[in-house]
Amino acid sequence: MRLLHLHERLSARGGAERHLISLLKHQQGAHQTLLAVGFDDGSLPVAEQELIGPWLRVKGLARRGLRKRGEAAACRGLAAVIAEFRPDLIHLHNLMDPALLELAASSAPTVMTVQDHRMFCPGRGKLTPDDRLCSAPLGRACLACFEQPDYGRRMLALTRRRLDALRGMGRILVLSRYMARELTLAGVEPERVRVLPPPVDLPPALPGAPRRHHLLAGRLVGRKGVGQALEATKMFRHGAPLRIAGDGPLAGELARAAMLSQGRLSFDGWADRARMNQLLAGALSLWLPSLWAEPWGIVGLEALARGVPVVGTAVGGVPEWLLDGEHGFLVPPGDPAALARAADRLAAQPEEARRMGRAGRAWVAENLRREDLMRRLGEIYREAGELPTA
Structure with missing residues (x-):
């Protein structure tokens, strides 16, 4: 099968x-693949690039849909790639310009992985301006997330x-049942939606090295609960510190x-x-203190x-795999004291921490x-390939 993958960027920095x-x-080896991206941020090592098959940059793939130039110019590069590669199936990932989505869907059978909330939330990823989880459906209520009404209407x-x-x-x-429910609530036909979490490679079991710190890793933005994590460190009663690895607006x-x-x-x-593997090797726990509804x-x-x-x-898809008291602890969003208590408990009871790690x-x-x-992804590809092209 000739598979064309479309994504905003070539990078090693994000979960998507x-x-x-x-x-x-x-x-x-199983398929003939081609990856088309809007830009390369330079973070993926060359040795790893050689393992993913051919890829190329295509002007316009990183556009989000609000543009000054016409749609024909935005679509020209992708149309040329599709015409030359002649894919049997197009697998879309983070691609946000609706003109490009429409072009792909009209050109070949399509599968799209929806990694986040941008397909059904015009604002802050199902998070209200005061950092509460949003349960409102897509509609005029979303305009409350925007200081400029005209911009809010355009985003809606x-x-x-x-x-x-x-x-x-x-x-x-x-990736999660949570995201499947959100799409269904937004009006997507449930029979088109498939839940398929990403595979996770199981490395060799870590040796019994000393575990002396907690770890928070990822994009350093407010909705990831970074501020709450900082507050939690001030409440520690046990000596294990928090190490933070990542980049973003809050790095300074x-x-x-x-x-x-x-x-x-x-x-x-x-x-x-x-480096992440080294940090995890010495970690008592990994923190995921998100305020927004993590898709997975x-x-x-x-x-x-x-x-x-x-x-x-306990947000989004996290409770589907983080079983409270078995693989670690679920805490309420925005509660630094609960974060600190859970971390102190793991630091004070290393055998319990090891038990939870083994169970996870x-x-x-x-x-x-x-x-x-x-194998399940291959079945989904075949399902999509049997549908008539629009």
């Missing part, structure tokens, strides 16, 4: 990007068009806070895969695969086997 890279690595119209384009896809993949604030924390906090900056929380599964228990908020690793091994999930 790691998911796509893993998928491409394991499709080599854009999101509705994205959703209409999504309804034209042969199959829609989501975290670096300054680490200098003043008296050893409760350290800031490592962005960590590549090798891939970094938490990568921690469990390495036998590291997770302390995460066993759950990953049973439920996220690559062979099973790749």
Whole structure:
């Protein structure tokens, strides 16, 4: 099968990007693949690029849909790639311009992986302006998230068009039952939606190295609960500090806070895969303190695969894999004291932490086997290929 994958960027920095890279690595030899991206941020090592098959940059793929130039110019590059490669199926990932979505759906059978909320939320990822989880359906209530009414109306119209384009896809993949429910509430036909979590590789069991810190890793933005994590470190009663690895708008604030924390906090900056493995090897727990509804929380599964228990908020798809008291602890979003209590408990009871880590690793091994999930993806491709092209 000739598979054309479409994505905003080539990168090693985000969960969606790691998911796509893993998928491409394991499709080599089974399919003829081509990855088209809008830009390359330079973070994916050359050695890893060589494992994902051919890829190319296509002008326009990183557009979100609000543009000054016409749609014909935005679509010209993708149309040329489709005409030259002649795919049997197009697999779309993070692609947000509805004109590009419509072009793909009209050109070949299509499957789209919906990684986040942008297909049905014009604002802050189902998070209200005062950082509460939003349960309102797509509609005029969404305008309350925007200070400029005209911009809010444009974003609402854009999101509705994205959703209409999504309804034209042969199959829609989501990582969690939570995302499947959200799409159904937004009006997507449930028979088009398939829940397919990303496979997680199970590395060799870590040796019994000392575990001396908690770890928070990812995009350093407010909705990820970074502020609540900082507050939690001030409440620690046990000596294990929090280490933070990542980049984003809050990086400077975290670096300054680490200098003043008296050893409760350290800031490592962005960590590549090798460095992340080192940080996880010494971690008592992995923190996922998100305020927004995480669609899945891939970094938490990568921690469990390495036998590291997770302390995460009970939002979005996280409770589907983080079983409270078994793989770690679920805490309410926006509750620094609960974060601190859970972390202190794991630090004070290392045998319980090891037990939870083993249980989490066993759950990953049973439920996220690559062979099973790749076989299921192949079945979904075949389902989409049997549908008539629009």
